[in-house]
Amino acid sequence: MSSAAHHGPNDYYIPESSPWPIVAMLAVFFMLSGTALTINEVGIGAWMILAGFSLLVVMFYGWFGQVIKENLSDQYNEQVDRSFRQGMFWFIASEVFFFLSFFGSLYYIRMIALPWLSGEGYLAESQLLYNQFVADWPTAGPEELGGRFKAMGAWGIPALNTLILLLSGATVTWAHWGLKEDDQKKLVWGLAATIGLGLLFVVFQVYEYRHAYHELNLTLESGVYGSTFYMLTGFHGFHVTMGAVMLMAILVRAIKGHFSPHNHFAFEAVAWYWHFVDVVWLGLFVFVYWM
Amino acid sequence: MAAISKRLGALSVFSLLAGWAGGARAEMALNFPEPAAGVAQEIYDIHMLTSAIATVLLVIILVVVGYSLYFHRKSRGYQADQHFHETWFGQWSWVIVPVLVLGIDLTIADSAQKTLEKVWEVPKNVDLMDVKVIGHQWWWEYEYLDHSVEIDGKPKAVRVESRYLPEDQAGEETAGYLRAVDNPLVLPVGKKVRFLHTSADVLHAFWVPELAVKKDAIPGYVTETWVDLTREGRFSGQCAELCGTWHSRMPIEVEVVSQERFKSWMEEQKQTMLVAAAEASLDKDWTREELMEKGRGNYNTRCASCHQINGEGLPPAFPALTGSAIVMGPLQAHLDIVLNGKPGTAMTPWNTLTDLELASIITYERNAWKNNTGDLVQPRDIKAAR
């Protein structure tokens, strides 16, 4: 390693200039402006989304490929590793607050706004406008937007999905043990199992949505219940999908033998993410389905 | 415009300075107007208290910083005291300063809390007059919930529609352009009034400085305020929550009058409502001329703020009605959008208008300007479509 001479243990690795951030910026820009046009029924929007998404894929491939290359060529020291870890940690922290905004809204609607509409609490006079409204949860509001519907029960698929996700949390930890023991087989199978469970979760959720739309008449338009239900579960499902894709990338790298017991930040980052998604689901299960 | 140029004359630097020195130009106000309600007086007092505290604190800062700027300068040969932060003051200032500030804070909070408790909650078990205040884009509707007339066997609260007066109608004798309205909210002096605020479309806020009430009008919810009116007069306010294009054209006028005048005014209102209701329920075929005549009036007050007197609208926000596919097309679609509005746009349902009013407006729209459809819509068509 020629670099070793120049990079002592205390020296920090400063990457060369890189084209990927700009590509990422363009990808985001095209995807978002494409979406803005599409939802307003402007034709080229869809093409822009496609272009942006392709750029995004290329960007991830290129950027992470670069990082992997640098890592494999031993240019990173412990400090760099710490930076990555802390970065991932704070990223997840910001995601937590993103979900909190939805949970907070659910709380506000159920505990504050709906009682007002049905004539309790500080703005009880609101009863004046919607005479007979009684705010039982679930509700589609005083005007029953979206028509009558049935709520999603907690103990069918959702309970099953809880088990699936908890199990996948266990398998990913098992894989981590394998990694630490330098047991390639345990690592690969643990990861594969986690991905399988994650995908199973998504499949069940898709099934659940279809069921809700076709049999329960529970849609996005079903008042606040429909809104909060789909917003929370939808964003969570999206995160599970992302997590599964990331796990697949890790699986490929694990098969290629990229990780060593001491150097596997990428694995851990994805595992943290997966646990985070897990914990969010527990919140969902309790507050969206159960209570 | 004349008013403006007169004002401009007053703007030469000299007169401006003179105006400030003299201070007492009634219109060029520097502070809250004189309160016209007990709660408003409370609020005025707490405002004066906090202003005074703020001024004193600012003066202290100015003096301390000013002293230090003047005396502790290098150019005066002052030597920096490198050990200032090690004196007892330096050691303990982090306790002293917060305690002092906390003291002032608590003084403010304490008197504010007292005022707040008086102002905030509507008193229970007293004789209150309920007025429902409904914000619309861009006019106000007042309903006297305690005063009603019987129409079609059902009690209907007395209501007032209040809209801004265009520049050419708001003369010198009124409160002036953007302050004057066609029908003010009339209230009796000495009475405790409870306002129930709500909105038909977006957020608005009812604000009359002399009464010191300001509350948001939230569609779907009802908020409350109350006042105890202490003096007669005409008080102007404005909508205080951004509500779209003509937010600046939502003035409020409150006319506080003696109890007797209020009574007679209320009687008049009831009579007018009964007459209008009687006319509306006449089961007769109206002629084109009658409908067009009524329609022009109703359209110009109610619809023209958006679709404009000439029917051209203000695209893209407000579509033109001249040549509009809906207005020129089948009647059903036209009735539908006027009666039910279009959710998510400024076009709200107009189903609170009477059949006659709607029939005249729709007839007018279908025949005015260049819209020569020749259609004639009768009140019974509206009744059928409701």
Added chain:
Amino acid sequence: MSTATIDLAHDHDHEHHGPPKGLKRWLFSTNHKDIGSMYLIFALTMLFAGGVSAMAIRLELFLPGLQLLDPDLYNNLVTNHALIMIFGAVMPAAAGLANWMIPLMIGAPDMALPRLNNLSFWILPAAATMLILSFIVPFFPGGGTQINTGWTIYPPLSVQVGMSMDFLIFALHMLGISSVLASINIIVTIFNMRAPDMKLTQMPIFVWTWLVTAFLLILVIPVLAGGVTMLLFDRHFGTSFFNAAGGGDPVLFQHLFWFFGHPEVYILILPSLGVLASVVPTFSRKPLFGYSSLVGAMIAIMIIGMVVWAHHQYTIGMSLGAVSYFMIGTIIISIPVGLMIFNYMATMWRGAMTFETPMLFAVGILLMFSFGGLTGIMLAVVPADMQYHDSMFVVAHFHYVLMPGAIFGLFAGVFYWLPKWTGHMYDEKLAKIFFWVNVISFNVTFFPQHFIGLAGMPRRIVDYHVMFTEFNVLSSIGAMVFGLSHLLFLYIIIKTVRGGKQAENKVWEGAKGLEWELSSPPPFHSWTTPPKLAAS
């Protein structure tokens, strides 16, 4: 591993002989100084863009009547003025200072995640494009209506707006992504990249202010993102978060917005107050007074600042208990903020002061920000806010804390460090003229707005009653002078970048800190080996 070796051999030329050449240097940069400069240039551009909107606003308000702008256009200008100033000018400028100064101040070779750093910057121009698109889309056929909601985009009004609102929502998403990524980077840099023997409690206060700011950003920006996402769904996918007919509540959006919005004002002010901690001791030739109480105060601001958001919504109808709580919480903020102001005053006390431009701006902040803060305390008093709310008094309050608070802090920082960045002294005489014109015209612009607010003029109105004429005229005249004075600022900057007296390493006589031990301008890569701190 041979591929990497080849790259590296090639690297070394750059690493030791200066920056890459041409466009690539800027587009692909991983250098904190270059990225910092780009942030600052971007912010300056946006200051002018937001300023042009402000000038249009003031021209319209010059006299009563509808002169220049139709009402929706006026409100659209108000909206983009606020967003451009806050997200485009102040935050990026503060981030630019952070990028330049944090590594220099803590003895780090660069930011912890240099490529991410580049991404956080480059998202900004894209977001700004999106923001500007939201402004111009309505001028095209089929582009829908103007955004007439103000920067607070409250529903249901924001549901009525056309396609432009979607662009705005996505612009906010992108601005949010940029801020969160930048904050992550700053936090990690501060925790992980300090010179080995620098404890957290030895960091310059400026670094501390940014640490606290970055935390705030990470905690509150995602909530804004959540809120505008719900708005997007209400607009297009039939959900009813903010629609009472479906059981939602328009006020929910306000809670989400201000849960972000109030901490945001401390995000804007803290870095600027941090600059003071460098400037004031330097020109007072005296150590900073009360280091630990400054740190404590900041942390208190962060914590209390997160739980008082509803003071922007006193008029929505909250119970007595709720408003009392929010009132007392808000008033209490004067303790930590007051402590910070006090510490700077005490630093000046018995110093040996000189008044170079950065110091002038610092003194300007102490006096005028305090004034703005004191009117803030007046606003916090619930019963009185029944009168002030949504009047021009509020506009006066926040411009006093934003211009002579946040922006003066940035000006102070720019003048303070400009010789370090460029290696040239700026023109002191011109800079002083700039300060005086700026300060005086600022007060002429915004002081009268207190009076028209008290007298009953609401904010966000395009047209007003003649009784408000005099002060509006005065305010508009002040604003024109104020606006033009910034051209002088631009001129001074350009002149300094292009040449001038060579600056010494330690530009200011009384300056302390690691950044002054480097050459002016510092080498492209500085602190490649961590510095040793002088025993303190």
